[in-house]
Amino acid sequence: MAFSSSFSVMFVVVVWMMVGSSSYAQLSTNFYSKSCPKVLSTVESVVKSAVSKEKRMGASLVRLFFHDCFVNGCDGSILLDDTSSFTGEKTAAPNNNSVRGFNVVDDIKAKVEKACPGVVSCADILALAARDSVVILGGPGWDVKLGRRDSKTASFSAANSGVIPPPTATLSQLINRFQARGLSAKDMVALSGAHTIGKARCVLFRGRIYNETNIDTSFAKARQSSCPRTSGSGDNNLAPLDVATPDSFDLKYFNNLLNKKGLLHSDQILFNGGSTDSLVKTYSSNTKKFYSDFVTAMIKMGDITPLTGSNGEIRKNCRKPN
Ligand code: HEM
Numbered sequence: 436m437a438f439s440s441s442f443s444v445m446f447v448v449v450v451w452m453m454v455g456s457s458s459y460a461q462l463s464t465n466f467y468s469k470s471c472p473k474v475l476s477t478v479e480s481v482v483k484s485a486v487s488k489e490k491r492m493g494a495s496l497v498r499l500f501f502h503d504c505f506v507n508g509c510d511g512s513i514l515l516d517d518t519s520s521f522t523g524e525k526t527a528a529p530n531n532n533s534v535r536g537f538n539v540v541d542d543i544k545a546k547v548e549k550a551c552p553g554v555v556s557c558a559d560i561l562a563l564a565a566r567d568s569v570v571i572l573g574g575p576g577w578d579v580k581l582g583r584r585d586s587k588t589a590s591f592s593a594a595n596s597g598v599i600p601p602p603t604a605t606l607s608q609l610i611n612r613f614q615a616r617g618l619s620a621k622d623m624v625a626l627s628g629a630h631t632i633g634k635a636r637c638v639l640f641r642g643r644i645y646n647e648t649n650i651d652t653s654f655a656k657a658r659q660s661s662c663p664r665t666s667g668s669g670d671n672n673l674a675p676l677d678v679a680t681p682d683s684f685d686l687k688y689f690n691n692l693l694n695k696k697g698l699l700h701s702d703q704i705l706f707n708g709g710s711t712d713s714l715v716k717t718y719s720s721n722t723k724k725f726y727s728d729f730v731t732a733m734i735k736m737g738d739i740t741p742l743t744g745s746n747g748e749i750r751k752n753c754r755k756p757n
């Protein structure tokens with residue numbers, strides 16, 4: 436009797452410690468089902484109207500989520516403007532003049548705050564907006580794990596440190612940088628399939644279209660026509676990452692790679708005689724497999740060191756700590 440009651444006291448204490456400790460807190464797909472049942476439809480409707488105005492916005496929102504998660508985890512840090520106490524991530528090399536969609540996130544946040552003030556994090560809004568964008572552009576859907584909280588700070592230096600690989604990266608650098616975030620080579624290739632939508636600037640593919648040999652000649656010529664050889668001229672001219680179907684989330688990106696029509700060096704390197712060739716081939720003819728690996732990898736990416744429990748905060752304005 437004495438043994439069994441002290442045993443049950445201990446059991447209760449252990450369970451209480453596990454539930455109470457924020458390190459135990461987990462993301463879950465029903466996190467807001469009681470506290471903000473409207474969050475899913477609210478995010479979806481704002482993303483829908485933004486993408487119907489400009490298809491590219493869907494791509495931009497997907498990329499925001501990636502760049503948020505790779506720098507100190509999915510904590511909304513990329514959304515913070517500079518303050519007097521820190522320089523944020525927006526002007527770091529991978530982001531400056533490149534990431535976009537902040538106004539759409541503000542719009543989503545304003546509507547969500549109206550429905551349920553102080554409840555939904557900016558980090559979760561990014562995760563939902565990325566999923567909704569993929570779906571709206573014709574890609575797969577999935578249940579988004581929620582319950583992330585927002586950082587109180589952002590890190591220019593972390594965003595600049597190379598955790599987000601540059602488009603000049605070698606295959607082993609790409610693999611290593613994803614590995615460093617707990618993502619496999621397979622996840623990396625599947626996630627690169629996000630380049631089936633969106634655009635890139637001339638300055639980031641000039642070297643490829645003028646100097647590389649593993650490129651389709653007529654494709655290179657077409658890209659050169661709006662991206663001058665001379666550095667500094669036309670740097671911001673845009674070209675679609677997927678030459679075939681730039682506004683559809685499909686497998687054409689991988690098809691392009693088989694035809695040496697990858698736009699970025701980091702795209703074509705995935706099909707250039709190396710260890711990822713066979714996966715690219717598979718995805719190029721198997722939508723189901725691409726979608727299922729992409730979804731798995733997006734969920735994994737969304738799990739990168741979130742703030743949970745009582746860590747961080749729920750920002751009122753995604754651009755500023757409370
Ligand atoms: C594998 C390593 C990756 C590299 C080196 C890379 C590099 C780039 C570059 C250089 C651009 C063009 C930026 C500009 O012109 O300013 C871009 C755009 C884009 N990236 Fe990636 N990326 C990678 C992985 C990913 C991942 C994992 C995702 C999402 C799952 C993603 C989604 C996108 C999207 C959607 C765009 C177009 C954005 C827009 O049009 O606004 N990328 N990427």
Ligand SMILES: *[C@@H]1O[C@H](CO)[C@@H](O)[C@H](O)[C@H]1NC(C)=O
Nearest residue numbers: 525526527528530531532591
């Ligand atoms: C970001 O881009 C702007 C405009 O091109 C430039 O003036 C600024 O120096 C860049 N910031 C950083 C930190 O490189």
Ligand SMILES: *[C@@H]1O[C@H](CO)[C@@H](O)[C@H](O)[C@H]1NC(C)=O
Nearest residue numbers: 641642643645646664665666
């Ligand atoms: C092409 O390569 C040459 C030799 O390495 C280099 O000098 C030149 O700047 C490169 N051109 C472009 C457009 O990257």
